[in-house]
Amino acid sequence: MKEGWRYFISKPIFIGLSFILLIITIFPQLLAWYLQIGKWFVYSYQDEGFNFLEPNFVNILFSYRKGLFVYTPITLLGIAGLIIMLLKKRYYEFFTWLAFFLFLTYILSSWWCWYYGGSYGLRAYVDFYCVLFIPFAVLLNFSNKPVRLLVIAASCFFIVLTTIQIYQYKEFILQWSGMDKERYWKVFLKTDDTYKGLFWKKIFDKETLELKDSSASANFIIPKNENKAVVSMYSSNIKNFNSVSLVEMICENEFEEKPMPKIEFIVKDSVSNETLYKNNKPLYHFKNSKTRNKGFYFYEIPRADNNPVLIYVKAFTSEKELVLKNVKLNFYSKK
CATH class of the missing domain: 2.60.120.660 (icosahedral virus)
Known part of the structure; x- marks a missing residue:
């Protein structure tokens, strides 16, 4: 872990370029605000905000309403990847990834509307999928062949499950923001017309x-x-x-x-x-x-x-x- 931080600090040019790229990325939006209303920063979510004292940490991950692991179950395999990181003594990767994920989840779950309205699954995580799949990549890379085949089989199952649930969302079988345990299992894997609009x-x-x-x-x-x-x-x-x-x-x-x-x-x-x-x-x-x-x-x-x-x-x-x-x-x- 110390080597990871030492490597990071030893690359000032890399850090500087990263900061410049960050500024370049957000500057067009800042400039647009300034040209339109004369302010460099505009908070567009008036009367909405965060409640950092009451985060919905468990709900945002596990709830039937919009839980990340319920509607994007393949991300669960990343947990096994974290175990591999520990077994391989890759503590820097383990703690930096876990700290990022916990901090991100804390921020997202503190938003007043933690389920983020009508959408399939927890859309607030979409921009971070590339980071969420790092432990999954570690799992595939360091596992032996039997474990790798098991991971691939589980991934295929989760992909099929997610595809069916996306179809259910599209056809109004899943309620976009009002699912619960009873409703979820009532229509689990069901796609025929009987259930279209049932919860609407x-x-x-x-x-x-x-x-x-x-x-x-x-x-x-x-x-x-x-x-x-x-x-x-x-x-x-x-x-x-x-x-x-x-x-x-x-x-x-x-x-x-x-x-x-x-x-x-x-x-x-x-x-x-x-x-x-x-x-x-x-x-x-x-x-x-x-x-x-x-x-x-x-x-x-x-x-x-x-x-x-x-x-x-x-x-x-x-x-x-x-x-x-x-x-x-x-x-x-x-x-």
Whole structure:
């Protein structure tokens, strides 16, 4: 370790050039600020900042919400690389890397929004991936053949896992900033349509809504491999429909993940037959975590103009018949 510091200090030209390159890198941004508003430095994150007394150290590394090791698991192999550094008595590399990583993590986890908004994984680490993989390179370089093959196999698994999770993020299977343990394992490695948008369901506080009208409850049995309209009504039969902006569909069912019946909610102009709103979701998305067999879904519909509209709900089944009980529509306006 002493030799490492001695080597570093013995290279003043290298240190000087590094400092000059640093200035060259940041100077264009400083100059742009000065030319635009007359100041060399502008803090663009007004009313946002760090809380260095309460860093989210564990969350930023291990949480299901955005943990580095959860959504970029290949970085875990770097920990094994640190062990190799110790075994090889490469103390300078070990302590400098560990100090950098701990300091970086402390800074990043102290930001008021430690999960850094909607993104796949912990995006704040992306600029530092090259440094994070130094222990990984050490692991490959100093391991024997069996260990190296094991590391490569683990890397391939983590790459496949990350690729699937990136697809889940893209297809709205993963919630961009609201994942937790239950949600993570519920959709783990799942990519079919049943789970797309499952965690994006909007729930409204009914105290902020005003009920305008409701349809009568009804029961339906839809045979397998068929589709059937379970609700069909004109806006002229709905009280104060011109002020309605939200429709809630309520029903009772077992809400099984498979097979995957779907519910299609459509609003059409009754004169031009133009589709004004359409939403097609798996019935599984109606499931309510608070009640076992009662589910709901909210639809934010456009305000109606002078023409009456037709509202209808269709159910689509696959290889199993569908039983829907107490199907009902509630029509709301926002207070």
